Amino acid sequence: xxxxIALQTxxxxxxxxxxxxxxDAMNPDPDYSASxxxxxxxxxxxxxxxxxxxxxxxxxxxQVAALRALEGxxxxxxxxxxxxxxxxxxRELVHDSQLRWxxxxxxxxxxxxxxxxxxxxxxxxKRAGVPLWRLLSSLSPEEIVDLIDFRYLTDALTREDALxxxxxxxxxxxxxxxxxxxxxYPAYTTTPGWLGYDDDKLAKLCREAxxxxxxxxxxxxxxxxxxxxxxxxIARDICGPDIKIAVDANQRWDVAEAIRWxxxxxxxxxxxxxxxxxxxxxxxxxxxxxxxAPVPVATxxxxxxRVVFKQLLQSGGxxxxxxxxxxxxxxxxNIAILLLAAKFGVPVCPHAGGVGLCEAVQHLAMFxxxxxSGSLDGRVIEFVDHLHEHFVxxxxxxxxxxxxxxxxxxxTEMYPTSIAEYTHA
Amino acid sequence: xxxxIALQTxxxxxxxxxxxxxxDAMNPDPDYSASxxxxxxxxxxxxxxxxxxxxxxxxxxxQVAALRALEGxxxxxxxxxxxxxxxxxxRELVHDSQLRWxxxxxxxxxxxxxxxxxxxxxxxxKRAGVPLWRLLSSLSPEEIVDLIDFRYLTDALTREDALxxxxxxxxxxxxxxxxxxxxxYPAYTTTPGWLGYDDDKLAKLCREAxxxxxxxxxxxxxxxxxxxxxxxxIARDICGPDIKIAVDANQRWDVAEAIRWxxxxxxxxxxxxxxxxxxxxxxxxxxxxxxxAPVPVATxxxxxxRVVFKQLLQSGGxxxxxxxxxxxxxxxxNIAILLLAAKFGVPVCPHAGGVGLCEAVQHLAMFxxxxxSGSLDGRVIEFVDHLHEHFVxxxxxxxxxxxxxxxxxxxTEMYPTSIAEYTHA
Numbered sequence: 001x002x003x004x005i006a007l008q009t010x011x012x013x014x015x016x017x018x019x020x021x022x023x024d025a026m027n028p029d030p031d032y033s034a035s036x037x038x039x040x041x042x043x044x045x046x047x048x049x050x051x052x053x054x055x056x057x058x059x060x061x062x063q064v065a066a067l068r069a070l071e072g073x074x075x076x077x078x079x080x081x082x083x084x085x086x087x088x089x090x091r092e093l094v095h096d097s098q099l100r101w102x103x104x105x106x107x108x109x110x111x112x113x114x115x116x117x118x119x120x121x122x123x124x125x126k127r128a129g130v131p132l133w134r135l136l137s138s139l140s141p142e143e144i145v146d147l148i149d150f151r152y153l154t155d156a157l158t159r160e161d162a163l164x165x166x167x168x169x170x171x172x173x174x175x176x177x178x179x180x181x182x183x184x185y186p187a188y189t190t191t192p193g194w195l196g197y198d199d200d201k202l203a204k205l206c207r208e209a210x211x212x213x214x215x216x217x218x219x220x221x222x223x224x225x226x227x228x229x230x231x232x233x234i235a236r237d238i239c240g241p242d243i244k245i246a247v248d249a250n251q252r253w254d255v256a257e258a259i260r261w262x263x264x265x266x267x268x269x270x271x272x273x274x275x276x277x278x279x280x281x282x283x284x285x286x287x288x289x290x291x292x293a294p295v296p297v298a299t300x301x302x303x304x305x306r307v308v309f310k311q312l313l314q315s316g317g318x319x320x321x322x323x324x325x326x327x328x329x330x331x332x333x334n335i336a337i338l339l340l341a342a343k344f345g346v347p348v349c350p351h352a353g354g355v356g357l358c359e360a361v362q363h364l365a366m367f368x369x370x371x372x373s374g375s376l377d378g379r380v381i382e383f384v385d386h387l388h389e390h391f392v393x394x395x396x397x398x399x400x401x402x403x404x405x406x407x408x409x410x411x412t413e414m415y416p417t418s419i420a421e422y423t424h425a
Numbered sequence: 426x427x428x429x430i431a432l433q434t435x436x437x438x439x440x441x442x443x444x445x446x447x448x449d450a451m452n453p454d455p456d457y458s459a460s461x462x463x464x465x466x467x468x469x470x471x472x473x474x475x476x477x478x479x480x481x482x483x484x485x486x487x488q489v490a491a492l493r494a495l496e497g498x499x500x501x502x503x504x505x506x507x508x509x510x511x512x513x514x515x516r517e518l519v520h521d522s523q524l525r526w527x528x529x530x531x532x533x534x535x536x537x538x539x540x541x542x543x544x545x546x547x548x549x550x551k552r553a554g555v556p557l558w559r560l561l562s563s564l565s566p567e568e569i570v571d572l573i574d575f576r577y578l579t580d581a582l583t584r585e586d587a588l589x590x591x592x593x594x595x596x597x598x599x600x601x602x603x604x605x606x607x608x609x610y611p612a613y614t615t616t617p618g619w620l621g622y623d624d625d626k627l628a629k630l631c632r633e634a635x636x637x638x639x640x641x642x643x644x645x646x647x648x649x650x651x652x653x654x655x656x657x658x659i660a661r662d663i664c665g666p667d668i669k670i671a672v673d674a675n676q677r678w679d680v681a682e683a684i685r686w687x688x689x690x691x692x693x694x695x696x697x698x699x700x701x702x703x704x705x706x707x708x709x710x711x712x713x714x715x716x717x718a719p720v721p722v723a724t725x726x727x728x729x730x731r732v733v734f735k736q737l738l739q740s741g742g743x744x745x746x747x748x749x750x751x752x753x754x755x756x757x758x759n760i761a762i763l764l765l766a767a768k769f770g771v772p773v774c775p776h777a778g779g780v781g782l783c784e785a786v787q788h789l790a791m792f793x794x795x796x797x798s799g800s801l802d803g804r805v806i807e808f809v810d811h812l813h814e815h816f817v818x819x820x821x822x823x824x825x826x827x828x829x830x831x832x833x834x835x836x837t838e839m840y841p842t843s844i845a846e847y848t849h850a
Contacts, residue, residue, distance in 0.1 A: 026522060027522045029523075058494065058523035059491070065486065066533070069484050069487050098456065100452075101480050106532045106705070107535070152702060154680070254579045255580040280530070280733055282707055283707065287580070304705065305705065310706075
C-alpha cells in the first residue's frame with residue numbers, strides 16, 4: 001500500500017525581465033517564475049506528481065510557503081485512495097476552515113491548492129500511463145461531476161445540468177478524439193505583440209508568425225493610444241484581412257476609457273479586447289461588453305475562481321473565456337469552469353505562455369473538445385514560444401496547432417537540471 | 426533624518442478553538458491569530474508602527490511570509506517623507522507589478538500590504554500624538570482624496586465626487602467630534618451568538634448583553650434551520666421586540682437556499698442577514714437582497730477589495746456595509762470604501778472581533794462619522810469581548826457604546842509579553 005511520503009517545493013525564477021519578453025501595460029518587467037511542488041510516493045513505480053503556480057517574480061517565495069502549508073493534508077495519505085477521490089481531496093483542501101480565511105478561494109492560498117491538485121492529477125495520469133486530456137476524456141459523466149463542488153454555482157449550473165451536458169457530448173467522444181489526434185488543436189500566438197518590442201521587431205515577428213502557420217495573433221495595448229494605433233496598423237498591414245488580431249489591455253482601463261479606447265482600435269477589426277479592466281469587476285465587464293459590441297470581451301487569466309467566472313457569464317461580461325491552468329484551484333475547478341462555459345455557449349480560449357502554462361492548459365482544452373463542449377468553433381489556445389525547453393514533455397506546436405500530447409502525465413514536470421539551475425538563491 | 430530600519434514580523438496564535446469562541450457555520454474551530462508587523466525607525470522618539478492581519482490559525486505563517494516580502498519596499502525609507510505621502514506608498518505597494526500577480530489586490534498579498542499600511546498609519550498617529558480617528562478627521566478633503574487610488578472606481582466615484590462629499594461634511598466636523606467624545610459610538614455584540622454555544626449559554630449571554638446596555642445582538646445561523654429557529658426564538662423571547670437581532674450565515678448558502686432560509690428566519694424580525702453566500706458573488710447578493718427585502722443584506726468581512734464593494738453598492742446587493750480593518754489594503758483602501766458607501770447612502774457597520782479588529786476598526790467608523798458620512802443612523806460597530814487584554818490601548822466599550830480612544834496611534838499595538846507568549850512555535 002503506497003503512501004505519499006514527501007511534498008517538495010522549489011522557488012524557480014527565470015530572469016526574463018532582461019529581454020522584456022512578457023512585457024505589457026501592467027507588467028513592465030516580469031521575471032517568469034514557478035512555485036513548484038513535487039509529490040513523492042513510496043510506490044515501486046517511482047512516479048512523482050508535479051505541479052506549479054506561475055508567478056512573475058517577487059513573492060514567489062510566499063507562494064512556495066503556501067504550498068508548504070498543504071503538507072499536512074497530503075503527506076502520509078494512501079496514494080490509490082487519494083487518487084480515486086480527487087473530488088473529495090479538492091473539497092478537503094479548499095474548505096480547510098482555517099486556510100480558507102486567507103482567501104477565501106482566491107489569491108496565494110487558492111493557487112497553492114491548484115498546484116497541489118494539479119500535481120495529484122499528474123501522478124494519476126502517469127500511473128494510468130496516459131496523458132491527462134485522455135484520462136479526463138475517459139471518465140464517465142458521473143465521475144466527472146463528482147470532481148466538482150457545486151456550492152455557489154447552482155443558480156447557474158446544477159449537478160443535473162452538468163450531467164446532461166456531459167451525456168449529450170458522450171456519443172461523439174471517439175470521433176472527436178480521432179480528429180484531435182489527426183489534426184491537433186488551433187493555437188494563436190502572442191509572441192509578436194509584447195509592449196516592450198520596437199516596431200521593427202513587431203513587424204518581423206508578425207511575418208514569422210504567419211510563416212509558421214498561425215492565423216491569429218495578439219498584441220498588447222493600453223499604455224498609449226497613439227502607439228497602439230501605430231502598432232495595430234503595422235500588424236494589420238502585414239497580416240492582411242484574414243489573420244485575426246486580438247488586443248490585450250492587461251487591466252489597464254476604467255469603464256469609460258475601455259470603451260473609448262476599444263472603439264478607437266476597432267477600426268483594425270480586432271478579434272477580441274482582453275482584460276479591459278479589473279478582473280474583479282463583473283459589472284464593468286458587462287458595461288464594456290455592451291458598449292463595444294460586436295467586439296468580443298475576453299478575460300480569465302486573473303479571474304480568481306469559478307464564482308467570478310459564473311457571474312461574467314451570467315452578466316454577458318465576457319464572450320471569450322480564458323481559463324488558466326494555475327490561477328484557480330486546479331483541474332477540478334477548471335472542469336467546473338469548462339462546464340459553465342458550455343452551459344452558456346461561450347468558447348474557451350485558454351491563457352498560456354509564462355512558465356509551463358502551454359504544457360498544462362492544452363490538456364484542459366483538449367478534454368473540453370472531446371468530452372464537454374465538443375466544439376473547436378472560435379476556440380484557440382494561446383501560444384508563446386518561451387521556456388518550453390525546461391519541460392520533460394514540451395508542447396509540440398506545428399502549423400499553428402497544438403499536437404495532442406501522447407506522453408503520460410499532465411505536462412507539468414520540469415527537468416531536474418532546470419529546477420536546479422534556476423532555483424532562486 | 427530618521428529612517429525605517431527594520432520590519433519585524435511575528436506569527437501569533439491564540440488557542441481559541443478549545444472553547445469554541447468564534448465558532449460559526451463555516452469556521453467550526455478557529456484559532457484566532459495575528460500575522461503581526463512592527464516597523465522600527467532610528468528616530469530619537471523610539472516610536473514604532475504596529476499592524477497585523479487577523480487570521481484563524483493555519484496559514485498564519487504564509488501570511489507572515491507575505492509581510493516579509495514587503496521589507497524591500499519599506500526598510501531604508503525616510504520616515505517623514507514616507508508618512509507625508511501615504512497615498513504614494515499605497516500605490517507603490519499595491520501596484521508592485523510582480524507582487525500584484527499574486528492577487529491581484531486580493532488574498533494574502535493584499536492583506537499583507539494592508540497590515541504594513543496600517544502600521545505606517547499607527548506610526549504617523551503616534552508621532553502626531555493623536556489617535557488615528559482624530560488624525561484622519563483633521564485632514565483636508567484634498568489630503569484625504571490624495572490617499573485614494575481611484576482606478577477602477579470612476580464609474581461610481583470620481584475624485585471630484587469624493588471631494589464634494591468631504592467638503593459638504595466639513596462644516597459639521599467640530600460639532601460631531603464633540604458629540605462623539607461625549608457619547609461614544611454605538612456598538613452591537615456577537616458574544617451571545619456563536620454556533621458552538623448551547624441554548625442555556627445563549628440565553629444567559631443574551632441577558633448579560635442587555636444588562637450591559639447593548640440594544641443590538643447577532644446570532645450565527647446556517648448550519649441547521651430548526652436549530653436556528655429554536656435559537657432565534659430563545660433570543661427574541663429574552664430580548665423582547667425592541668432589541669435588534671441580526672443573523673450571520675458566514676457564506677453558507679447558495680442563492681435559492683439563502684432566500685428560503687432568510688424568509689423562514691424573518692418572522693423573528695431580523696435586523697439583517699449577513700454573508701448569505703460567497704463574498705465574491707455580487708449578482709447572487711443582488712438577487713438575494715431583492716428577494717428577501719425588506720430584510721437588509723450585510724456583508725464585508727471577506728470582501729477582497731474596493732472594486733467588489735463598489736459593485737455590491739451599484740447592484741443593490743448590500744444595504745449594510747461591513748468593512749474590516751485587515752481584509753483590504755489598509756486605511757487608504759478603507760477610506761475609499763467609506764466614500765463609496767457615503768456616495769450610495771449605505772450605512773457602514775464594521776466587522777470586528779477576532780484579534781484586535783475592534784481596536785483597529787473603531788478609528789475608521791469614528792472618522793466616517795466626523796468627516797465622511799456625518800451620520801450615526803443605522804450604524805453600529807461589532808463588539809466581541811475577546812483578547813482585548815493583549816492590546817496596549819484596548820477598546821473601552823460601556824453601556825453598549827465604544828468610547829472614543831484618546832491614546833496616540835491606531836490601536837494596533839500588542840504588549841511585548843503577549844507577543845512573546847503567543848508566538849507560534
